[in-house]
Amino acid sequence: MFPYLLCLLGILLAVPVLALVALAFKLPITIAGIGYLSGSVLVIAGLLLAPWAHTYSNVLAVTGVIVISLVASLRLVLAWQDTAPSISMTTLPQGNGTHWVNYLLDEQDSLIFGEELFHLIGGDSASEHENITSALLAGYSEMRARQRLFPSPIVSTYLNLQRPTHFDAVVIEPEVDDLPEFAVIFLHGYMGNVTAQCWEIAEAVRMFGGVTVCPSTGWRGDWWQPQGEAILQATFEYVRGRGVQRFYLGGFSNGGSGISRLAPQLKNESGLKGLIFIDGIHNSTAIRETGLPVLIIQGAQDERMLATQARQVAEEIGTSGTYVELNGDHFLIMKQPRLVQDAIATWLEMFEQRKYATTQY
Numbered sequence: 253m254f255p256y257l258l259c260l261l262g263i264l265l266a267v268p269v270l271a272l273v274a275l276a277f278k279l280p281i282t283i284a285g286i287g288y289l290s291g292s293v294l295v296i297a298g299l300l301l302a303p304w305a306h307t308y309s310n311v312l313a314v315t316g317v318i319v320i321s322l323v324a325s326l327r328l329v330l331a332w333q334d335t336a337p338s339i340s341m342t343t344l345p346q347g348n349g350t351h352w353v354n355y356l357l358d359e360q361d362s363l364i365f366g367e368e369l370f371h372l373i374g375g376d377s378a379s380e381h382e383n384i385t386s387a388l389l390a391g392y393s394e395m396r397a398r399q400r401l402f403p404s405p406i407v408s409t410y411l412n413l414q415r416p417t418h419f420d421a422v423v424i425e426p427e428v429d430d431l432p433e434f435a436v437i438f439l440h441g442y443m444g445n446v447t448a449q450c451w452e453i454a455e456a457v458r459m460f461g462g463v464t465v466c467p468s469t470g471w472r473g474d475w476w477q478p479q480g481e482a483i484l485q486a487t488f489e490y491v492r493g494r495g496v497q498r499f500y501l502g503g504f505s506n507g508g509s510g511i512s513r514l515a516p517q518l519k520n521e522s523g524l525k526g527l528i529f530i531d532g533i534h535n536s537t538a539i540r541e542t543g544l545p546v547l548i549i550q551g552a553q554d555e556r557m558l559a560t561q562a563r564q565v566a567e568e569i570g571t572s573g574t575y576v577e578l579n580g581d582h583f584l585i586m587k588q589p590r591l592v593q594d595a596i597a598t599w600l601e602m603f604e605q606r607k608y609a610t611t612q613y
Contacts (some may be wrong), residue, residue: 259301259303261299265294269293269296274368282358288323290319293316294313296586299313305403306483316443324356325357327401328352331401333587334401339400339403339447341447344419354403354408360448364385380555384583388448395447395451402447405420405447405468412470416483419467420468422450422466423463423464423466424458425456425463426458426460426461435464436462436501436528437487437499438450440466441502441505442506444468444471447466456505457554460604460605469483473510474506475509475513476510480510499523501524502530503528503530504530506532526545526603528548531582536564539569540570547576547595549584549592549595550576562575563577578592578595
């Protein structure tokens, strides 16, 4: 009876794994992704053969487990050998190093394959899906030129491990020996925190000698809920604890919506010098009452946050707001990174002295 149960388990696992194998023929995949898929196929083959070929079944399953374990172990070893990473992750509020699970999967595979599946179930439109794979691949290629292997909060997020008492924060330091002069705290949107998105924002910040900190809440990106607000407050304290007394708060999509909803609590936040909204803003009255300078970056073809709505909010905010409308959809940060970075850098230059020109526009 037991071999047939193993076979049934193999059938159940075969459906998602074979779907990923099929996608691997049309999507770019990393060496780690190939290793994980190959090992998974061997394990499933072993399970399917359990009732009829016991010896071969065991050999296939054990070989598959060994392949998966070797890939995971190699990623962990390579991560620990990098003693001075450009992209790091910390567990806040303790400030400890990141959990090992954040190195297991390559974020490129998670995001590219995840976005493709998201599109297949109707999660995004044809125009939003267009060119997203090539844009993501280009972004990850640039990141790997700086750092071969980097952590990602995706696994921890979808294991529901992000809590105010222990949450992941991506930290990208400027390429300077001095302590960062200021910080940009950037909040992710729906579907969770992504290291690549934090990296693209940091490219505009690091040229001024600033550090970028991207905290993680649940995959919904609902920063206005008690958990999200507590995580944001802990991130403020982390930045101040590093001796950085001047920081800006930004957010994409639900991250911007979270800042909009929390605006009444932000106007007395010590050290907060400005707000950045990318494809997500409302509550103009509360934002204006903070008295803070505001940057609004909006995609003209955004289907989720309409440009007409963003323009109206910008008009209501008045002279303290800077409105930049770009030719693009909701996924501006990854599809139009240089234009987004240029808008942020131009705005920051009004408040921060440009010292470190590390990014070319």
